[in-house]
Amino acid sequence: MGLTALCPGTFDPVTNGHLDIIGRASQTFETVVVAALENPSKQAMFTLEERVAMLKEACSGMSNVTVVSFRGLLVDLARSQEGDAAIVKGLRAVSDYEYEIQMAQMNHRLAGVETLFMPTSPKWSFLSSSLVKEVAQLGGNVSGLVPDHVRTALDDRLEER
Amino acid sequence: MGLTALCPGTFDPVTNGHLDIIGRASQTFETVVVAALENPSKQAMFTLEERVAMLKEACSGMSNVTVVSFRGLLVDLARSQEGDAAIVKGLRAVSDYEYEIQMAQMNHRLAGVETLFMPTSPKWSFLSSSLVKEVAQLGGNVSGLVPDHVRTALDDRLEER
Amino acid sequence: MGLTALCPGTFDPVTNGHLDIIGRASQTFETVVVAALENPSKQAMFTLEERVAMLKEACSGMSNVTVVSFRGLLVDLARSQEGDAAIVKGLRAVSDYEYEIQMAQMNHRLAGVETLFMPTSPKWSFLSSSLVKEVAQLGGNVSGLVPDHVRTALDDRLEER
Amino acid sequence: MGLTALCPGTFDPVTNGHLDIIGRASQTFETVVVAALENPSKQAMFTLEERVAMLKEACSGMSNVTVVSFRGLLVDLARSQEGDAAIVKGLRAVSDYEYEIQMAQMNHRLAGVETLFMPTSPKWSFLSSSLVKEVAQLGGNVSGLVPDHVRTALDDRLEER
Amino acid sequence: MGLTALCPGTFDPVTNGHLDIIGRASQTFETVVVAALENPSKQAMFTLEERVAMLKEACSGMSNVTVVSFRGLLVDLARSQEGDAAIVKGLRAVSDYEYEIQMAQMNHRLAGVETLFMPTSPKWSFLSSSLVKEVAQLGGNVSGLVPDHVRTALDDRLEER
Amino acid sequence: MGLTALCPGTFDPVTNGHLDIIGRASQTFETVVVAALENPSKQAMFTLEERVAMLKEACSGMSNVTVVSFRGLLVDLARSQEGDAAIVKGLRAVSDYEYEIQMAQMNHRLAGVETLFMPTSPKWSFLSSSLVKEVAQLGGNVSGLVPDHVRTALDDRLEER
Numbered sequence: 001m002g003l004t005a006l007c008p009g010t011f012d013p014v015t016n017g018h019l020d021i022i023g024r025a026s027q028t029f030e031t032v033v034v035a036a037l038e039n040p041s042k043q044a045m046f047t048l049e050e051r052v053a054m055l056k057e058a059c060s061g062m063s064n065v066t067v068v069s070f071r072g073l074l075v076d077l078a079r080s081q082e083g084d085a086a087i088v089k090g091l092r093a094v095s096d097y098e099y100e101i102q103m104a105q106m107n108h109r110l111a112g113v114e115t116l117f118m119p120t121s122p123k124w125s126f127l128s129s130s131l132v133k134e135v136a137q138l139g140g141n142v143s144g145l146v147p148d149h150v151r152t153a154l155d156d157r158l159e160e161r
Numbered sequence: 162m163g164l165t166a167l168c169p170g171t172f173d174p175v176t177n178g179h180l181d182i183i184g185r186a187s188q189t190f191e192t193v194v195v196a197a198l199e200n201p202s203k204q205a206m207f208t209l210e211e212r213v214a215m216l217k218e219a220c221s222g223m224s225n226v227t228v229v230s231f232r233g234l235l236v237d238l239a240r241s242q243e244g245d246a247a248i249v250k251g252l253r254a255v256s257d258y259e260y261e262i263q264m265a266q267m268n269h270r271l272a273g274v275e276t277l278f279m280p281t282s283p284k285w286s287f288l289s290s291s292l293v294k295e296v297a298q299l300g301g302n303v304s305g306l307v308p309d310h311v312r313t314a315l316d317d318r319l320e321e322r
Numbered sequence: 323m324g325l326t327a328l329c330p331g332t333f334d335p336v337t338n339g340h341l342d343i344i345g346r347a348s349q350t351f352e353t354v355v356v357a358a359l360e361n362p363s364k365q366a367m368f369t370l371e372e373r374v375a376m377l378k379e380a381c382s383g384m385s386n387v388t389v390v391s392f393r394g395l396l397v398d399l400a401r402s403q404e405g406d407a408a409i410v411k412g413l414r415a416v417s418d419y420e421y422e423i424q425m426a427q428m429n430h431r432l433a434g435v436e437t438l439f440m441p442t443s444p445k446w447s448f449l450s451s452s453l454v455k456e457v458a459q460l461g462g463n464v465s466g467l468v469p470d471h472v473r474t475a476l477d478d479r480l481e482e483r
Numbered sequence: 484m485g486l487t488a489l490c491p492g493t494f495d496p497v498t499n500g501h502l503d504i505i506g507r508a509s510q511t512f513e514t515v516v517v518a519a520l521e522n523p524s525k526q527a528m529f530t531l532e533e534r535v536a537m538l539k540e541a542c543s544g545m546s547n548v549t550v551v552s553f554r555g556l557l558v559d560l561a562r563s564q565e566g567d568a569a570i571v572k573g574l575r576a577v578s579d580y581e582y583e584i585q586m587a588q589m590n591h592r593l594a595g596v597e598t599l600f601m602p603t604s605p606k607w608s609f610l611s612s613s614l615v616k617e618v619a620q621l622g623g624n625v626s627g628l629v630p631d632h633v634r635t636a637l638d639d640r641l642e643e644r
Numbered sequence: 645m646g647l648t649a650l651c652p653g654t655f656d657p658v659t660n661g662h663l664d665i666i667g668r669a670s671q672t673f674e675t676v677v678v679a680a681l682e683n684p685s686k687q688a689m690f691t692l693e694e695r696v697a698m699l700k701e702a703c704s705g706m707s708n709v710t711v712v713s714f715r716g717l718l719v720d721l722a723r724s725q726e727g728d729a730a731i732v733k734g735l736r737a738v739s740d741y742e743y744e745i746q747m748a749q750m751n752h753r754l755a756g757v758e759t760l761f762m763p764t765s766p767k768w769s770f771l772s773s774s775l776v777k778e779v780a781q782l783g784g785n786v787s788g789l790v791p792d793h794v795r796t797a798l799d800d801r802l803e804e805r
Numbered sequence: 806m807g808l809t810a811l812c813p814g815t816f817d818p819v820t821n822g823h824l825d826i827i828g829r830a831s832q833t834f835e836t837v838v839v840a841a842l843e844n845p846s847k848q849a850m851f852t853l854e855e856r857v858a859m860l861k862e863a864c865s866g867m868s869n870v871t872v873v874s875f876r877g878l879l880v881d882l883a884r885s886q887e888g889d890a891a892i893v894k895g896l897r898a899v900s901d902y903e904y905e906i907q908m909a910q911m912n913h914r915l916a917g918v919e920t921l922f923m924p925t926s927p928k929w930s931f932l933s934s935s936l937v938k939e940v941a942q943l944g945g946n947v948s949g950l951v952p953d954h955v956r957t958a959l960d961d962r963l964e965e966r
Contacts (some may be wrong), residue, residue, distance in 0.1 A: 007518040093259040105448035117761040126266030137365040254420040257375030278600040283927040439922040444766040524786030576742040581898040588931030737903040770910030
């Protein structure tokens with residue numbers, strides 16, 4: 001059995017940059033599990049359930065991709081997979097890299113779980129969930145940066161405020 | 162008509178590092194518009210009006226510099242200028258650079274607005290508004306780091322607490 | 323009289339990475355003063371008194387190391403030492419370095435106090451107090467990352483919640 | 484009279500990444516002077532004259548762009564321009580930035596000449612003259628990375644070897 | 645059929661840091677191909693054949709690892725593999741990362757080949773072939789940094805000089 | 806007996822940035838040994854003897870500073886000092902830091918020798934021996950960047966060519 005790629009993130013909300021990584025992982029690895037994580041230290045715009053629902057719609061065309069929600073240690077999720085699993089993360093910038101390498105070394109120490117980094121496509125190197133939310137809140141147009149159903153959800157959430 | 166340099170920032174409060182960039186921009190570009198921005202995600206020490214007033218006093222000797230306050234997308238302010246405008250930002254460190262390049266690429270994508278970076282003078286490379294506030298709050302002497310009227314305003318604000 | 327190394331930090335809680343730096347400083351410098359700082363901008367898990375107590379226990383085997391708590395400007399603490407004192411800090415990553423060099427240049431300007439950086443041992447390059455707390459909160463095993471008495475204190479604090 | 488943008492480089496050979504910066508500079512500044520520099524410390528694939536000729540062909544459609552060759556201190560070229568001139572450079576990566584900021588501070592100290600940095604378009608963030616030459620030498624296809632006449636010149640030069 | 649990991653490098657000579665990455669790749673991927681590359685721009689201490697021989701001896705205990713020598717474009721080697729192949733590289737520092745991400749984006753553009761990065765084990769973060777050679781040339785002891793047969797080969801080569 | 810600071814470098818030639826570090830080290834540590842190193846991989850402008858002579862003249866006013874030349878492993882020089890010695894290095898930029906931390910970790914592993922980093926004064930953050938030589942070769946004025954006797958030596962050397 002092949003390697004499972006575990007793609008973790010907050011996905012608040014999923015962007016076209018995330019989908020670029022998930023799509024390339026789905027072509028590279030036999031199975032991809034996208035794990036939307038509860039992040040207790042950050043106030044999310046969308047609930048974990050909403051984030052999972054948006055991810056599921058965005059990934060519906062990729063047959064080897066499963067979306068799950070997860071609370072706990074990522075290495076526990078990795079160990080609970082059938083067969084071998086590695087964490088797969090997209091990387092943009094140097095600051096990203098330093099934090100991520102620290103997490104990767106901790107996860108390796110805690111449970112021997114490997115992390116593989118895929119460089120973000122240059123096209124999306126400027127994109128992040130928080131920048132998308134900031135632009136949307138200030139009335140900017142985020143079409144082309146997130147899937148259409150995510151853009152609608154952003155508009156709806158901002159109108160509620 | 163020449164190029165307008167749009168210098169955005171929170172300026173909470175303006176420091177001698179900011180003024181170094183604004184002064185060099187005023188010598189390089191025909192017109193400079195300093196835009197103090199509302200930053201909803203950060204708790205400011207000074208109100209937007211106070212920050213604009215301190216900036217106006219600090220820039221009063223530079224005839225081609227205007228100070229405005231702004232709420233919204235920076236690219237909208239850039240597009241509302243007569244003639245061509247580019248965002249002009251001072252740059253200190255690598256982490257600065259990465260965040261700023263991300264914003265610059267987003268602003269280019271949203272509205273074709275260019276961002277030009279000027280390296281901070283080495284003399285002020287260690288200076289930031291937040292470090293000035295931290296030092297002042299702990300009783301340190303910030304004279305020489307901010308204009309005198311800003312230092313007085315800092316002292317007054319800290320005494321009120 | 324030799325040079326006093328002043329090792330400042332939040333130490334919330336002290337980790338084996340901190341102790342690696344403190345231990346190497348105690349072998350390099352005549353005297354080491356470990357200063358646990360009040361950090362008004364961060365919500366600590368342990369009180370300043372608890373952090374000092376954990377540090378004292380962890381450093382009890384090093385005869386030239388003193389632990390103190392401190393509120394105020396670090397340069398004032400440096401100047402209050404008998405003889406010469408320099409700030410000594412461990413360094414992990416690039417982002418660390420940039421923030422720390424900014425602080426070092428400010429401290430040099432404020433009071434002529436020098437800062438000396440020691441590179442973190444590769445073995446602990448992934449370790450930080452916040453990562454230890456995050457892992458412990460999610461139920462991960464942090465033994466080997468912090469001294470045993472700190473691990474017990476972490477467990478107790480998390481059970482109280 | 485408006486500001487002249489001085490775009491220096493080795494251009495051995497010019498790539499589509501360089502042309503992206505030159506094109507955006509020509510839309511931002513009144514006048515652009517592209518300066519191909521003799522670089523005594525690097526062995527070039529093309530002579531200075533060949534590099535200038537390729538640049539001239541590539542920039543022929545931009546009416547406010549002039550191409551010159553230059554041997555000497557860049558600040559002397561900046562000072563020899565009619566009216567005000569600033570150095571304008573594209574920036575890709577962090578290592579770029581550090582070297583470039585060092586040069587910019589030196590040029591400011593030597594002659595008060597400012598340097599303005601434009602972030603490279605994400606699309607070309609991976610592109611450099613040396614990488615293009617490396618790929619071409621190994622038989623890779625560089626069409627789309629350099630203008631057609633540069634690709635032909637590369638092929639011709641490599642066949643001569 | 646599972647994914648083939650292609651581990652390229654100059655390996656002049658192979659170090660324990662390289663072997664840590666190759667070993668972890670062999671546990672993560674179904675098949676590993678280690679490719680020793682001709683590097684025309686660097687003067688090697690060992691010939692390509694010597695470097696391959698040292699690699700073969702060092703990897704002899706890993707049954708799913710093959711060692712090959714290669715001259716040409718890495719993406720051509722990737723495409724010549726049966727089944728899917730991705731480039732797998734160890735990463736140490738930020739400067740590494742920037743160069744490597746540039747290569748990865750070029751290889752993706754040239755042939756759609758993905759690059760996966762594995763963070764170097766903290767234990768070997770300071771290790772490189774060039775540093776090993778520098779230490780050995782100055783008479784330092786490199787045992788524990790390279791396999792024993794590599795240390796012997798280094799000693800022999802240095803004695804010949 | 807206090808700690809000896811060992812300040813290594815190529816010093817080809819010594820700059821005011823080097824002297825800032827050496828001067829601050831001489832005020833911080835009991836004894837300073839400046840070690841001019843033979844660097845076999847770089848072609849120097851000045852011989853090791855010339856570099857030592859320029860250093861000796863530049864450091865003549867600092868009574869606790871000794872200048873030596875050295876060929877070999879730096880850790881051997883550190884171990885040959887009476888009493889304790891640590892390597893002390895100035896640090897400018899991120900790329901510096903990464904290379905230097907690698908060297909520091911190697912030196913710690915080879916012989917338990919510590920390295921202490923002092924941040925370069927902002928005033929000299931743009932300065933390096935190679936940039937000084939580049940500017941001088943192109944006819945730029947380097948007074949204020951190096952001591953006067955070094956400027957004379959540079960002029961003489963360049964005239965010989």
